Amino acid sequence: MLTLPCPFCGQRDETEFLNTGPTKPARPSSDVTDSEWINWLTVPVNPVGYVEEKWWHVKGCGKYFTIKRHTVTHQIKMPDEDSA
Amino acid sequence: MSRFSAFSLAWNALSHHQKWTRYWQNPPLAKKYDVLIIGAGGHGLACAYYLAKNHGISSVAVLEKGWLGGGNIARNTVTIRSNYLRDESIPFFVKSVSLFEGLAKELNFNLMYSKRSMIDVIQTYPKMREIRRRMMNGYLHGSSYTPIDVGELRRRVPALTGGGPDSRLPIIGAMVHEEAAVCRHDGVAWGYARSASARGVEIHQQTEVKSLLRDKDGQIKGVETNRGTVLADKVAVVVSGHTTTITETAGLSLPVKSFNLAAFVSEPVKPLIDVIVNCPDLGVYLNQSDKGELVIGGAPDAGQSFRRDMKQSVFEDAVVTMLELFPAFRRLKLLRQWGGVLDIAHDASPIISATDISGLFVSCGWWGGFKAVPAGGYTLAHLIATGQPHQAAAPFTLDRFHHLDFIVESGTTTAR
Amino acid sequence: MTHNPFRQKTGGRIDRNSCVEFEFNGKRYSGYKGDTLASALLANGVFLNARSFKYHRPRGIMGASVEEPSCLVELLGADAGGNHAATTVQLRQGLKAKSVNCWPSPNFDLMSINQLFTRLLPAGFYYKTFMWPNWHLFEPSIRRAAGLAAAPGDQIPYQHFETRYWHGDVLVVGAGSSGLLAALIASRSGARVMIVDDHPHPGGCLRSSQSKIDGRPVIEWAEAVCAELDANPEVTRLQDATAWGYREDNLLMVTERSPAETHVFQRGWKARAGRVILATGAIERNLVFANNDLPGVMLASAVQIYYHEFGVIPGRQAMIFTNNSSAYSLAHDLQAAGKMIAGIIDSRSFEEIGAEKDGLEIPLYAANQLKAAHGGKHLRAVSIRAADGSIKRVDCDLLAVSGGWNPAVHLFSQARGTLAYDDALASFVPDKAMQRLACVGAAAGKMNLALAMANTLSTVTTCLSEDNFKPPAFSLPSCTTSPDYHLQPLWHVDGMKPGDKAFVDIQNDVTLDDIGLAMREGFDTVEHVKRYTTAGMGIDQGKIGNINVIGNIAMACNKRPDEIGTTTFRSPFTPVDFGSIAGQRNGATVLPFRHTPITQWNKDQGAVMYEAGARWQRPGYFPIVGGNMQDAINAEAEAVRYAVGVYDGSPLGKFDISGRDAAAFIDLLYTNDFADLEIGMGRYGIMLSDDGMILDDGVTFKLAENHYLMSTSTGFADVVFRHMEYLLQIECESWQVWITPVTSQWCNATICGPKARDVLEALGVSIDIGNDAFPFMAMREAIVAGTPARICRVSFTGEVSFEINVWPRHAEAMWRRIMEIGAPFGIVPVGSETSHVLRVEKGFLSLGHEVDETADPYDLGMDWIMSRTKTHAIGRRSVDIRRSSGKPRRELVGLIPKTGGELVPEGAPVTPNGDRAASEGFVSACVWSVVNKQIIALGLLTNGRARIGETISIRDRERVIEAVVTKPCFYDPKGKRLRG
Incomplete structure (x- = not known):
């Protein structure tokens, strides 16, 4: 179990949080094609490496926040950190 | 291929088993094949076998990064069943179960296939309604499900002493899926590999595909590996968990995410439970292996992962919920735990499909894919050989995403 | 009097004044306090105490600790539990144990007949046979033969397990010399320290040696260090506690088997440390030669432990076989004790053997190998192969084997550290750590006390400095010098x-x-x-x-x-009881109940309570005297249709939504328009997921400009909350909207039925509740029966309904008042089953029934709810795409089944002509309608709306039930009653 950096509460145990998946690109406007919409809706990033994702501090302050987590090492970085 | 039997075993015993030969051959890697299969797991090896057997295509190389049968077929909870909810899914899994039933004799390899029923322990009325629905839908396609009362459940699973009338979630009924089975998972990979090899399929271990190669028209033409370039007009990606890692080398994204799913076993104990017990309301299931270990599984971890892992909180939830129904297991011991990486599609149903890249096929989205190995391989081979999806797998192509026509097997999470 | 023929007259750390009686395989023996079951058995000369798993070969005790491969026992009686290594079972008065895997006894085991067939049973033999006629014929007997001990059953008395958390700076695993030194330095640096050790006593393997630290025997030094650690309130020291799992971010799972508090059977610790020091020592390895499993063959280190710790030498004539220097200390010990040693067989050449041989006056077979051990049920002799191939047979009854030592890298490896192969040790050693941890001492491959201690001091000092502690000046304690550890790999003997x-x-x-x-x-x-x-x-x-x-x-x-390479090191390090993983979590602490203030009242009425989604406990129905469940439901439903009923609607999700952009947010969530909603009025809405599937439905009231009260279904309230917060915090960051979940802040009693208004009047209400002043879908604040309340005129039953929302502390009083005042009007409480009947009669939707993750609002005949102007609502685009494929849709219809009085099971498929074929729809709900006096059903049917009047076939396995398709509303289709 990881500890995660809640921007409001600080470093807390993973069990307090809910992983709500990788960051999606901005919601497409209504003039995109169907296939662009479907792509946005169904095709996630799935990298072996850092994935930027959203966590919800559901058993805490209720804040949604963004981190980068390595999908193999589970190392965590802030979204503005270099993910090399 | 030397034939296996009690007689051949006894005959070889005379020479202290010095004369047994390799299960699969180890030929040099050629430059070109008709078909390349990436991934020597259950689905990949089964596909290779059926390509050779059903379609007469034996210029097939199975390329494996690590060791044959070392992916999820080496780390699942061996449950075989067909009690799905939707018309799209049930026939496929019924086919898989029926292929499984004859497989040991077909492959001349004892898979220790043990048809032993799965019993769903039902603790809420919504779940009862859903499982009854599965029962009636399954009947339409030849998948059986029989309701039993709590008394009969306790007679058939005496170790199940929890879930009484005063417990947090009293058991209200149970449902028996008779054709459910378990079998020796590694054996499935080895058995397919042995028979495929005997039919001329080549299996190349420690052969890692680095990228897919396409010709100027975009058509697939082969792969780049750590052992050089290998050419083929047809390439199938059958690498549960790592599908996108391979397809993205050709610029192909897929509607799947990779997750870790863990399982664990207890110490081996004398025969205690002779069915598969599934507790969908609690999210845990278990069976007892022939060696005596209880094999226990729960839900996948939240969050994408390519790491074979054991998330303590998920594991702990599986343990506490198991103890709700089997309180005496407090004194049973955890022996070993492990994880496996699988990819789950956007609608959580499998994908057996051609792709936008001509000549490139994928079989992925397997979550609970062990039970699907024979039918998955069978139908993928059909697709590769004929270019048309096999009828049983037709709903599982990528086309369904083009119309957001999802196959939603609701409530199956824990049953897998 | 204790008769222990293999116990030395003196020595050992057992309490010779406390005799302990125990039973093994039905025979009574005695040992001493401080013994393990293994040491007591050896002291009693019980050497044959196990049978092997497959061949049922005779087996004895080989090790002295967790590495024991051979002697597994099942504990009986109060301790009941299977598969314990006898070496880890602490002896106590009355202990009863038996061997696993043999019958009737290890000495006379019927299954030992397997030994005759060993040739037929090579690795994987089972893959090659048992196929004809069918594996099923063979499986039961194979299963019975496998499995070691019996599983613990219900005979076990309740044992209390608990969990505790620890957060600290340094966690040291292992209380051998290195671990204790590490803990000592860390504690003196002011760190909060935990040290755990899986043996009952500190000191590690050097307890059983002549080594000295600070001029004192290791055990005395260890006790002094422990005394200092114990005096420090920042130090937690656990003995008989195994760190068995190494998780992410330095979280270690520890099971403490003998907590000081006697009421606690075991305690599971979840210890999160800033730094982990792995001082896990090393494990001695076996050598591979013929019959290396005979009783009497033991690890050299184990023999040493039995001698030093328990005063037991389990043989009269010992032989040592080694490929390394460490086993010589046993020879020195035995020689000093005046015991017979038949010799040392060392596979290394005489030149390679160093100072370890100095002072020994026993035969040394250098550059020799042990060819085979001989004996039936116990070792009688060994044959030794000299370098020239000549064989010599030497009698002995104890063979101490050492194949060298492996650093115990299990936890290091679980922590994802990489391993490197060390040629000198012929073993894998820690290489690159992947978490904040360090290995010290033998675990780091330092197989010599002085080296290990120096390595520990420097490593721990560096770690502490990195972690911003100031380690005190610390001089390395003096240690006895021992010969350098030297080994020559011997993977199996020659020939x-x-x-x-x-x-x-x-x-x-x-x-x-x-x-x-x-x-x-x-x-x-x-x-x-x-x-x-x-x-x-x-x-x-x-x-x-x-x-x-x-x-x-x-x-x-x-x-x-x-x-x-190695195989993966998986947790747990040693098997651990599931109870200690679960701790106190059971029953309602696993799945907490949600309940309303009316729960107790419901129970007092004898209501049948059950889980009704999202862990809410609700009444299903209220049984009536002399009637069955259907009678009770009918009575409740008739009361609502013809008089008045009341139900507890508190579990419905409720969210208070306010802020500048609240209206826009509501518009984003729901597919229909809310812009023209007036203050004080509510509107039914459907929200979709991005996939275009129905996520939830409910009524939202406008309380004031930019202030709404949203109600959701019970089961999906949490999901809706997550959905809304996600949108607000991620996608609509600049919007000003605040959401407060108020599900538990407003409890409601919903009075419904033609006499609902009369009951409310009788209760006393501060406002005009006439239909003009208080129309359908309006909300009013009022004083009801002296209590402040919000009254909503919504209806899930099709009758006039007043939802009286009050604060939870008033809920029970309000409920009782309603029952009392309503009694003359014939009011009855209504459970979920009746609510279901009432909504089916009306054709109202239910999530989980009609809405089964495939239907969209058009399918449900709700085209009107898909706003023509508002295409940006969540999920709208996906619905449009899905419908554009032209694939036939399953549409909501009513069904009148021709069953002759029996309900059709909900979920039953509809198939073309009733064939056993893919379905064309299903029955989503089926009830007895009290107003229609017949069975009615709702269902989803392919192109259903075009098929009204048609007779379709429902298929419940062998049974085919015909049904007539109708519109999906069986009562008051114009809704006059609920608006009345």
Whole structure:
């Protein structure tokens, strides 16, 4: 179990949080094609490496926040950190 | 291929088993094949076998990064069943179960296939309604499900002493899926590999595909590996968990995410439970292996992962919920735990499909894919050989995403 | 009087004044307080105490600790539990144990007949046979033969397990000399320290040696260090506690088996440390030669432990076989004790053997190997092969074996650290750590006390400095110098013949032949060999033997062991009780109930309560005297239709939504328009997921400009909350909207039925509740029966309804008042079953019934709810795309089944002509309608709306039920009653 950096509460145990998946690109406007919409809706990033994702501090302050987590090492970085 | 039997075993015993030969051959890697299969797991090896057997295509190389049968077929909870909810899914899994039933004799390899029923322990009325629905839908396609009362459940699973009338979630009924089975998972990979090899399929271990190669028209033409370039007009990606890692080398994204799913076993104990017990309301299931270990599984971890892992909180939830129904297991011991990486599609149903890249096929989205190995391989081979999806797998192509026509097997999470 | 023929007259750390009686395999024995079951059995001369898993060969005790592969026992009575290594069972008065896997006894085991067929049972034999006629015929007997001990059953008395958390700076695993030194330095630096050790006493393996630290025997030094640690309130020291799992971010799972609090049977610790120091020591390995499993063959370190710790020497004539220097200390011990030693067989050349041989006056067979051990049920002799091939037979009844030492890298490896192969140690040692941890001492490959201590001091000092502690000046304690550890790999002895029983895995009966067979058949990676032969998959997880598997594969392929690699080290390090993982979590602490203030009242009425989604406990129905469930439901439903009923609607999700952009947010969520909603009015809405599936439905009231109260279904309230917060915090960051979940802040009693208004009037209400002043879908604040309330005129029953929302502290009083005032009007409480009947009569939707993750609002006949102007609502685009494919849709219809009085099971498929074929729809709900006096149903049917009047076929397995398709509303289709 990881500890995660809640921007409001600080470093807390993973069990307090809910992983709500990788960051999606901005919601497409209504003039995109169907296939662009479907792509946005169904095709996630799935990298072996850092994935930027959203966590919800559901058993805490209720804040949604963004981190980068390595999908193999589970190392965590802030979204503005270099993910090399 | 030397034939296996009690007689051949006894005959070889005379020479202290010095004369047994390799299960699969180890030929040099050629430059070109008709078909390349990436991934020597259950689905990949089964596909290779059926390509050779059903379609007469034996210029097939199975390329494996690590060791044959070392992916999820080496780390699942061996449950075989067909009690799905939707018309799209049930026939496929019924086919898989029926292929499984004859497989040991077909492959001349004892898979220790043990048809032993799965019993769903039902603790809420919504779940009862859903499982009854599965029962009636399954009947339409030849998948059986029989309701039993709590008394009969306790007679058939005496170790199940929890879930009484005063417990947090009293058991209200149970449902028996008779054709459910378990079998020796590694054996499935080895058995397919042995028979495929005997039919001329080549299996190349420690052969890692680095990228897919396409010709100027975009058509697939082969792969780049750590052992050089290998050419083929047809390439199938059958690498549960790592599908996108391979397809993205050709610029192909897929509607799947990779997750870790863990399982664990207890110490081996004398025969205690002779069915598969599934507790969908609690999210845990278990069976007892022939060696005596209880094999226990729960839900996948939240969050994408390519790491074979054991998330303590998920594991702990599986343990506490198991103890709700089997309180005496407090004194049973955890022996070993492990994880496996699988990819789950956007609608959580499998994908057996051609792709936008001509000549490139994928079989992925397997979550609970062990039970699907024979039918998955069978139908993928059909697709590769004929270019048309096999009828049983037709709903599982990528086309369904083009119309957001999802196959939603609701409530199956824990049953897998 | 204790008769322990193999106990020395003096020595050992047992309490010779406390005799302990115990029973093993039905016979009574005695030992001393401080013994383990293993040491007591050896002291009593019970050497044959197990049978092997597959061949049922006679087996004895080989080890002295967790590495024990051989002697597994089942504890009986109050301790009941299977598969304990006898070496880890503390002896106590009245202990009862028996051998696993043999019957009737290890001495006379009927299954030992298997030994006659060993030739037929090589690795993987079962893959090659038992196929005809069918595996099913063989399986039951194979299963009975496997499985070791019986599972614990209900005879076990309740034992209390608990969980505790620890957060600190430094967690030291292992209280041997290195671990204690590490803890001492860390604690003196002011760090919060935990030190855990899986033995009952501190000191590690050097407790059983002549080594000295600070001029004192190790055990005395260890006790002094522990005394200092125990005096420090920032130090937690656990003995008889195993760190068995190493998770992410330095979280270690520890099971404490003998907590000080006697009411606690075991305590599971979840320890999160800033830094972990692994001082886990090393584990001695076995050597591979014929009959290396005979009772009397033991690890050299184990013999030393039995001698020093328990005063037991389990033999009269000892022989030592080694490939390294460490076993010589045993020879010195035995010689000093004046015991007979038949000699030392050392595979190394005389020149390679260093100072360790100095002072020994026993035969030294240098550059010799042990060819085989001999004996039936116990070791009688060994044959020794000299370098020139000549064989010499020497009698002995104890063979102490040492194949060298493996650093215990299990936890390091669980923490994802990489391993490197050390040629000098012929073993895998920690390489690159992947978490904030360090290995010290023997765990780091330092196999000599002075080296280990120096390594510990420097490593721990560096770690503490990195972690911003100031380690005090600390001078290294003086240590006895011992000869340098030296080893020459010996993966198996020379001159082995096919058929020799030379075990690489004692517990799973895996021989060197099996490895050879596996490799011949193409299983040439370590994972393949493991899986094909089952080597290393026993309860001991191959602690003493796996390295020999790797070494032998390497030898056979002419590769280095690190090219072969190890199998994965998996948690747990040693088996751990599930109870200690679960701790106190059981029952309602696993799945907490949600309940309303009316729960107790419901129970007092004898309501049938059950879980009704999202862990809410709700009344299903209220049984009536002299009637069955259907009668009770009918009575409740009739009351609502013809008089008045009341139900507790508190579990419905409720959210208070306010802020500048609240209106826009509501518009984003729901598919229909809310812009023209007036203050004080509510509107039914459907929200979709991005996939275009119905997520939830409910009524939202406008309380004021930019202030709404949203209600949701009970089961999906949490999901809706997550959905809304996600949108607000991620996608609409600049919007000003605040959401407060108020589900538990507003409880409601919903009075419904033609006499609902009369009841409310009788209760006393401060506002005009006439239909003009208070129309359908309006909300009013009022004083009801003297209590402030919000009254909503919504209806899920099709009748006039007043939802009286009050604060929770008033809910029960309000409820009782309603029942009292309503009594003359015939009011009855209504459960979920009746609510279901009422909504089916009206054709109202239910999530989980009609809405089964496939239907969209058009399918449900709700085209009107899909706003024409508002295409940006969540999920709208997906619905449009899905429908554009032109694939026929399943549409909501009513069904009148021709069953003759029996309900159709909900979920039953509709099939073309009733054939046994893919379905064309299903029955989503079926009830007895009290107003129509017949069975009615709702269902989803392909192109259903065009098929009204048609007769379709429902298929419940063998049974076909015809039904007439109708519109999906069976009562008051114009809704006059609910608006009345």
